Amino acid sequence: MQRQVALIKQSLLDQGYLDEQFMELEELQDDANPNFVEEVATLYFKDSARLINNIDQALERGSFDFNRLDNYMHQFKGSSTSIGASKVKTECTMFREYCRAGNAEGCLRTFKQLKKEHATLRKKLEQYFQLARQAGPKETARRPK
Amino acid sequence: MTVGDLSSSPSSSRELHVLAVDDSFVDRKVIERLLRISACKVTTVESGTRALQYLGLDGDKGSSTLKDLKVNLIVTDYSMPGLTGYELLKKIKESSAFREVPVVIMSSENIQPRIQQCMTEGAEGFLLKPVKLADVKRLKELIMRSGEPEDETKHSCPKRILQDDTDSSTSTLSSSLDVSSLDDDTPSSKRMKLEPRAHD
Numbered sequence: 102m103q104r105q106v107a108l109i110k111q112s113l114l115d116q117g118y119l120d121e122q123f124m125e126l127e128e129l130q131d132d133a134n135p136n137f138v139e140e141v142a143t144l145y146f147k148d149s150a151r152l153i154n155n156i157d158q159a160l161e162r163g164s165f166d167f168n169r170l171d172n173y174m175h176q177f178k179g180s181s182t183s184i185g186a187s188k189v190k191t192e193c194t195m196f197r198e199y200c201r202a203g204n205a206e207g208c209l210r211t212f213k214q215l216k217k218e219h220a221t222l223r224k225k226l227e228q229y230f231q232l233a234r235q236a237g238p239k240e241t242a243r244r245p246k
Numbered sequence: 247m248t249v250g251d252l253s254s255s256p257s258s259s260r261e262l263h264v265l266a267v268d269d270s271f272v273d274r275k276v277i278e279r280l281l282r283i284s285a286c287k288v289t290t291v292e293s294g295t296r297a298l299q300y301l302g303l304d305g306d307k308g309s310s311t312l313k314d315l316k317v318n319l320i321v322t323d324y325s326m327p328g329l330t331g332y333e334l335l336k337k338i339k340e341s342s343a344f345r346e347v348p349v350v351i352m353s354s355e356n357i358q359p360r361i362q363q364c365m366t367e368g369a370e371g372f373l374l375k376p377v378k379l380a381d382v383k384r385l386k387e388l389i390m391r392s393g394e395p396e397d398e399t400k401h402s403c404p405k406r407i408l409q410d411d412t413d414s415s416t417s418t419l420s421s422s423l424d425v426s427s428l429d430d431d432t433p434s435s436k437r438m439k440l441e442p443r444a445h446d
Binding site for chain 1: 269270271272273275276279280283325354375376378379
């Protein structure tokens with residue numbers, strides 16, 4: 102089962118859903134803090150849900166306050182970077198570029214894609230963490246004592 | 247706000263007490279973990295304003311309760327709503343109580359003028375996010391070395407923490423820490439002199 106966990110993680114990395122930063126976070130786990138990455142991920146998804154909601158509302162209003170949108174996206178990109186959410190981060194970057202260009206359509210299009218990536222990552226990570234917990238702490242706790 | 251243990255004996259332990267300031271939940275959690283792993287006591291706050299409150303620098307003259315507050319390092323995000331990291335840095339350096347405390351700025355954006363601005367204002371270093379364990383370990387080493395009591399030889403080689411351009415990793419510290427502020431009334435001019443060293 103532990104091998105399965107490792108394989109899932111590797112595929113998430115290979116497919117670009119996650120990057121090095123995720124591995125860095127796993128290195129911070131130990132027996133006393135075996136679920137650190139899952140805790141961070143939980144925080145991330147809670148926080149990003151809030152941001153997505155804010156952005157959705159802002160976009161629905163129709164009037165594009167690019168500064169405000171860019172500000173939300175800066176936060177979103179920041180936390181996505183911190184957890185290693187690579188594809189989401191890329192969409193954030195693109196969204197910000199559209200904001201700076203004042204391109205409303207580009208923003209809408211990118212945001213749709215971003216939400217998709219975000220939802221996919223969430224599902225995959227939920228699966229991953231569930232399996233990891235079943236497999237036991239040995240696989241994810243890599244930091245030597 | 248996670249409050250550190252203020253009741254513990256202030257000077258007996260060599261454990262560093264770090265105040266970490268960041269408006270992002272995720273980043274606060276990560277930096278806290280990085281610092282704890284590096285055997286630091288950590289207090290996290292979510293804004294510059296809260297940081298000033300914690301340090302007793304928010305204009306309230308009643309600092310008697312904070313007499314024993316020992317903060318060895320302040321690590322702050324640059325882009326925060328309200329008080330930015332830069333503005334927080336300025337306020338800390340303006341205070342008599344905490345101007346000697348090293349302040350390190352973190353940012354997800356590698357903007358040279360921003361870095362320069364912070365270094366000129368007296369920041370000890372600049373870290374590019376995402377901050378890694380290696381960064382924190384190096385940072386701690388440097389702070390602990392500079393904090394060692396009355397070692398005259400240290401002052402002869404002022405150093406500073408800076409993102410190292412020659413290093414391949416995105417967020418690194420060179421082996422330098424500016425201790426010139428310990429015996430200098432014009433820290434900024436001294437730090438300006440060190441500028442060329444940033445490109446070692």
